[in-house]
Amino acid sequence: MPALGWAGVARPAPVSRGVTYALASDAQPLHRPVMLAESLQFLQVSAGSVYVDGTLGEGGHALGILQQSEPDGLVLGIDRDPRSVEASRERLGHYGNRVMLVHGNYADMRRIADQRGVAAANGILLDLGFSSRQIDLPGYGLSFQRDEPLDMRYDPVGATAADFLNTANETVLADVIFRYGEERRSRAIARAIVNGRPIATTGQLANLVARALGGRRGGRHPATRTFQALRISANQELEHLSAGLAAATELLAPGGRLVVISYHSLEDRLVKEWLDREAATCICPPELPVCVCEHQPRLRSVRRRITRPTDAEQSSNPRSRSARLRVAERI
Ligand SMILES: C[S@@+](CC[C@H](N)C(=O)[O-])C[C@H]1O[C@@H](n2cnc3c(N)ncnc32)[C@H](O)[C@@H]1O
Known part of the structure; x- marks a missing residue:
């Protein structure tokens, strides 16, 4: 595969950095990149190549790519969350023009x-969903583990998410909770939301869903699926x-590789269907x-x-447990 580069950007001087899984500046532990070794292997990371990390997060995978592609591999990192981009900038800035x-x-x-x-x-990584940092x-309002504005x-x-909950009608609410949360009791939850409005915080929503459904479900908080649905929708x-x-x-x-790591069945189904379709010689009915x-x-x-993830990774990083990686190569 020919080496690609930033147009008009001179190749950077070689740099050599150690692994830097240190604490973030705000003393929060960094997000631990899931299936890092497997991702680098499937991406076939090597010097002189260009990689796109479409879900940069805190730059854990991007750092691995930069280290393995020394001295001159390039990474274009993208994230919707401006706070994560800033965190990555602090972490990866010393790679200079090897990283955008x-x-x-x-x-x-x-x-x-x-x-x-x-x-x-030459390689594209999508590590879907949210990071530990978020x-x-x-400030993100993503979890019932902290009572804060439902953002x-x-x-x-x-x-x-609060805007949506406070304005959508009951049928739309039930549909979203059913489709994106695969929640069987979506109608009961939608009714409780409409009766309990206005809803402003994560704690308010978690308590309302728990009251509507009653008790924990197999060790999981009863609002887990509802929170997933609202996050996907928002x-x-x-x-x-x-x-x-x-x-x-x-x-x-x-010859370039696409690696996608998903964390729930809705994402993984979409990825599988796309890869199957793009690999098929016929897509007729x-x-x-x-x-x-x-x-x-x-x-x-x-x-x-x-x-x-290996058993060892799953036990050392419980957030990796639901991860599934798929990989394909461009023809
Ligand atoms: C699991 S984290 C990635 C963690 C990263 N691989 C690391 O090692 O630090 C997923 C990231 O994807 C970002 N994200 C979600 N949807 C996105 C989108 N459509 N475009 C860009 N980034 C997105 C989230 O903001 C989050 O930072």
């Missing part, structure tokens, strides 16, 4: 790359994932006797089975 960090949406990665002179990428630090947006523009996560998969497929250079679509596959499956 952008506040943006990975669904727009082609435009973002194009504007920065990146015509194609759960642990105040849930990665990018602080547009409607908050951030339009599945719409952006569909657009991001399409953009990544177009941005990859021939099964009832057609002969192929008429002339579909050209753009991706090749690298490993049909999903990759899961």
